[in-house]
Amino acid sequence: MNLAFIRSAPPSATPIESSPGYWQSVFSRLRRDPVAWLVGTVILALVLMAILGPHILPGDPFTTSMFKRLKPVGTAGFPLGTDELGRDLLSRLMLGARLSLFMGITPVILAFFIGGSIGIVAGYAGGWVNSLIMRTIDVFYAFPSVLLAVAFSGALGAGVDNALISLTLVFVPQVARIAESVTTQVRNRDYIEAARASGASAFTIIRTQVLGNVLGPIFVFTTGLISVSMILASGLSFLGLGVSPPEPEWGLMLNTLRTAIYTQPLVSALPGAMIFITSISFNILADRMRVAMATRS
């Protein structure tokens, strides 16, 4: 390549003024968002609880006692009461965070990578490749998530691993759809045409020009799926297709405490409250991220 002509101007000795990049701006906006801080703290607390798990439990989540069943909130030794088998509810809730969060986050992460790749490829390729991929995706999309999750689980069998696979399969089409939609929009912009005009290969263009523009919206969408995943996982456990007893998992606990709703309504509502708090925190975080990304500086 003939570089001779460009040496006309002396190389700049002064340092380059640079502006904060896109992700830096997004993070600095999030840092200034009080709501994001609030839900972020809640999520962090939950995650810490999940990680530290067995080491910080105040009581024993597994010891049963028929004498101590369904004690109310505030009982000595059992701050949040006991479940239908006399186990300490607080400890079970804290330990349950592990499985519940795991079941909520893992399928979503897997779906992000799998569905994202499928969608980006379909979106960039266009034409018959796009139609082939997206119409196949549409077939799965046509079924309600719960039904699909149950169907997959039923086919694969019960157990945590199978539940994870089935949930991932439920979310891949949804993520693929959003990925394809965003990629198609970006694909038609002039700067992609300009990149094609420089002779770059499709892979290079996707890597250097497209990803930076589409990962944001896809990521926000998938974060919003975490709450759905948790609830679906709870549903599967509820139906006996996911986690099996005596493992503590919020959805399972919700099932087994169901009958106690008339005698100890507060205690039986607690697992549901945990699901609710976690779901809404992730949803609000996703929404704040979306707002931070949408703002032009």
Place this chain on the structure above:
Amino acid sequence: MDNQDIGGPAQPLLSARQLVKHFPVKGALGKRDVVRAVDGVDFDVLKGETLGVVGESGCGKSTTARLLMQLIHHDRGELVFDARTVGGHDLPLRAYRRQVQMVFQDSYSSLNPRLTMEQSVGFGPSVHGVGKRESLERARDLLARVGLEPSRFAGRYAHELSGGQRQRVNIARALAVNPRLVILDEAVSALDKSVEAQVLNLLQDLKDSLDLTYVFISHDLHVVRYVSDRILVMYLGEVVEVGPAEALFESAGHPYTQALLTSMPSMDPANRTLVSPLSGDPPSPIAPPSGCRFHTRCPHAEPVCGQRAPRLTPVAAGHLAACLMVEAGAGHSRSPAVALRLQEV
């Protein structure tokens, strides 16, 4: 494989031969309409010239630009760059892309919002094997060349620059791979007049110092007259006239060109335009009129014009028009009896 002159000065830099591009359009139930965006376009771009391309909506100039860049592929026809067929054995597409670059109209959407200006400009070289550090250095040099101080602009993002500055970046980006031909597709149309002048002056300076050839597409006839050596006039997917800029403006051969020139608003308050040369809007390229496509709006149309398609005929040296009134023996009452004998220039 450097950008060397192969064919010599007489060889046109780029030849478009009978390019055709149709787009299918989903019509009403069952009916499959076709937009005949470019329908048999034939022209040369000479080395070192600025070829202006003018026409209104639906004329096909933007599609032609994309065909020249091979951003879309032609259905029929051939593209020849300096005596080598584009996409053929001697000139694969990737190599062609280093020789021809394009500057788009919308300066904002032409730049990736996630990349800094130096990253955007340095992308082209990096694709062709230049190392990352060197690409960025080259980008900074080019930014300086187009009048944007690198220390101030290299690290910035598109939304921080004004329209004129962004367009300069786009020009720098186009030059980064050291092309021989630059296609400017309405490159100054979206700029304010006071900024447009800066960019036009810059383009002229770059053309002189870097030995470039330009294809300058615009709807603004004033600007086209100012920058072009020769001008190409398009109507409904066809070339209707081509010739030296001044000759075209002073004695246009095709009635459509004459109408376009008359439609330019008068600059003299004492001599305002009293009658519009044409009525109605330019027709859609989906079902173009038969024969001469302009005959439905032409003040000189006769029945033969709807039956026979005119071919580009010389009206003076280097000046051709596609009109039955200048084509010998074409059947129009004004057709000359004998073809114009021009000396070989």
Place this chain on the structure above:
Amino acid sequence: MSEQPMVRVEDLKVRFSRGRQTLSAVNGVNLQVARGEVLTLIGESGSGKSVTLRALMRLHNERSTRIEGRIEIAGQDVMALKGKQLQALRGPVAAMIFQEPLLALDPVYTIGQQIIEGLRRHRPLSHKQARALALEALKQVRIPSPEQRLDAYPHEMSGGMRQRAMIALALSCQPQLLLADEPTTALDATVQIQILILLRELQQALGLSIIFVTHDIGAAVEVADRVAVMYGGRIVEQASLADLLDHPHHPYTQVLLGTRPKDGLRKGERMISIPGAPPDLANLPSGCTFAPRCPRASELCSREVPPTEVVNVGGRHLVSCHHHQAAAREPLRSVGV
């Protein structure tokens, strides 16, 4: 006997609040339009020309816009009008046409329905009577096959026809003042000239006052009686069309005219240009807004906003420039950049 002007604007200031920033879009505009006169506002992006126009009909969002100054249309104080009075102004007194008809016309109603709705809002008319008037309005703008166009949707028509339909809609209530916001900018050349001629002929036939906003000098030459050049939210020069073209006093006017000289641009000549770009409305420079780019700028220019002065006798030629006498004596030629 001086007749009351159709429009009188005194010291108009328009400021938008965007989050923490305030954009000063219009900074002290004074203008008058007589009955039957066509005034063209010329300027580039950020000059405040469109903002001024919309302020005249109070189209801006009342909550985020602060408007100061006095606006009078047909003798009424526009800023003091409320509710029904404002409605009575929009349509029968003043009407507006926009740059992009596809955006200004409602896509789910036919042209006829939109014109009829406007008519019946302001006058007690039966549907049949209104439809007949709508047909007349379409004929007035010389739309081909007007009966069919009454029942056409905006997207079914070509660009030129849509613009004619929008003009018909604006004129259907027989306003005295027409506000035109770049109505020909988005049109092809051969269509643009048709619309300009149409507007000129309608203006003469109906005795309309028109304020025509554009960035294209050619369009101004075809329709204007008077021209006001705007920059950075102020009018920098105001004169009759002939006066402005022959004797521009403000450096910015000279630059603008230099980009489109009367005899056309000559290949090979350097195009007159100035560095920089239109000002940032959130951070307007003190003093003259054009000073940062003006080849004649002096220290005085960046300190004080130039006063508006009359430069010829009786012809109402006004300039706002500290150095206008020097500028008029030696107009800018090739200031190449």
